[in-house]
Amino acid sequence: MTSLVRHYVSAKKRRFQKNGFDLDLTYITRRIIAMGYPAEGTEGLFRNPLSEVARFLTCYHEKHFKVINLCSERDYNPAKLGGNVERIPLDDHQIAPLSDMLKYCRIADEWLSQDENNVLVTHCKAGKGRSGLMICAYLLYTSLCPSPQKALHFFAEKRTKNGKGVTIPSQKRYVGYFHDLLEKGPREEVELQLAEICFTANIVSSKDVNVVISSLTGREGCAPIRVISTQESGSKVSRSKLARTLVMSFSQLWICGDVKFEFQTTEVSLCLKQYQHRLFYFWLNTSQIEGAEMLFRSKTELDKPSKRIELDIQVSLSFGGRRPQVTMKFWNLEVMNVLLGEHQ
Numbered sequence: 226m227t228s229l230v231r232h233y234v235s236a237k238k239r240r241f242q243k244n245g246f247d248l249d250l251t252y253i254t255r256r257i258i259a260m261g262y263p264a265e266g267t268e269g270l271f272r273n274p275l276s277e278v279a280r281f282l283t284c285y286h287e288k289h290f291k292v293i294n295l296c297s298e299r300d301y302n303p304a305k306l307g308g309n310v311e312r313i314p315l316d317d318h319q320i321a322p323l324s325d326m327l328k329y330c331r332i333a334d335e336w337l338s339q340d341e342n343n344v345l346v347t348h349c350k351a352g353k354g355r356s357g358l359m360i361c362a363y364l365l366y367t368s369l370c371p372s373p374q375k376a377l378h379f380f381a382e383k384r385t386k387n388g389k390g391v392t393i394p395s396q397k398r399y400v401g402y403f404h405d406l407l408e409k410g411p412r413e414e415v416e417l418q419l420a421e422i423c424f425t426a427n428i429v430s431s432k433d434v435n436v437v438i439s440s441l442t443g444r445e446g447c448a449p450i451r452v453i454s455t456q457e458s459g460s461k462v463s464r465s466k467l468a469r470t471l472v473m474s475f476s477q478l479w480i481c482g483d484v485k486f487e488f489q490t491t492e493v494s495l496c497l498k499q500y501q502h503r504l505f506y507f508w509l510n511t512s513q514i515e516g517a518e519m520l521f522r523s524k525t526e527l528d529k530p531s532k533r534i535e536l537d538i539q540v541s542l543s544f545g546g547r548r549p550q551v552t553m554k555f556w557n558l559e560v561m562n563v564l565l566g567e568h569q
């Protein structure tokens with residue numbers, strides 16, 4: 226019964242089923258493993274049981290495995306997996322800053338180059354989104370894959386039966402950003418002046434929309450820079466219900482680093498309490514924006530879009546100016562250069 230539940234939960238991911246093992250675990254290459262969370266207690270009934278993961282690793286890779294836990298939402302005692310466990314905490318369904326992607330690659334490279342028999346085991350919760358993001362970064366770092374598209378395809382084919390590995394558009398975008406970092410070196414940190422958000426969607430004709438703009442601030446997580454609500458009369462918003470278009474304008478709104486835009490509507494629950502319903506979100510890194518506009522042409526380009534949004538949605542951000550970063554420091558250019566220097 227538990228086996229059926231585990232198979233159901235691991236869905237289309239390829240499992241390791243040999244010699245009495247049945248785990249949500251896949252060899253992406255001979256030395257790179259992705260797996261689902263090694264869980265204990267009730268969670269172990271429907272995910273990989275931690276004791277089975279420990280037994281597998283000891284049986285196949287004794288003293289030659291290192292585990293990287295990418296979950297920010299849960300943890301376990303590293304000793305239960307032999308002690309050689311490192312954590313790079315990332316939030317579920319979100320991006321990793323480029324510095325964390327580089328950190329992962331450095332840890333992987335150092336470990337794998339120590340001994341031909343060493344393997345690297347990466348997991349998040351499902352071992353698909355966040356793990357895929359980091360493993361794709363490493364496939365590029367080691368030139369095993371020549372392009373972001375090839376890396377994403379390679380991971381998806383190895384890890385899943387339906388070719389759906391990293392599916393969140395912002396995570397895919399960050400694999401592209403990482404490739405750019407490897408090819409061209411770190412870019413100068415820039416601040417962008419956000420001049421306008423233009424939003425065309427079915428929801429505009431019937432609902433008020435709130436946009437929460439937040440910025441990644443290292444380990445403190447994501448801090449809101451600005452919340453814009455079309456309900457507030459003070460904000461500069463123009464709406465055409467017929468054209469289903471909403472335009473929000475700003476004069477002095479500067480954004481920098483890894484920035485998240487989350488679009489929401491205010492809804493009322495059955496018990497008459499107000500709550501924010503998320504419509505979709507996306508991430509960008511300001512240094513990677515080259516033109517004066519960033520455009521999302523359809524629902525498929527947005528992260529975790531709500532069922533309430535129709536396919537033909539369009540969102541654009543217009544930037545009024547750019548300047549070298551002066552007020553905030555997200556990742557240290559010097560350190561990035563040193564790390565990349567050693568790589569090249």
Ligand SMILES: O=P(O)(O)O[C@@H]1[C@@H](OP(=O)(O)O)[C@H](OP(=O)(O)O)[C@H](O)[C@H](OP(=O)(O)O)[C@H]1OP(=O)(O)O
Binds near residue numbers: 234
């Ligand atoms: O792709 P989906 O919709 O199956 O979402 C995965 C989630 O499945 P769910 O939606 O809860 O059934 C999945 O959750 P569960 O394992 O199903 O609890 C994870 O959150 C996974 O992210 P990651 O691989 O841990 O980074 C999620 O993967 P991403 O969507 O973040 O790629």
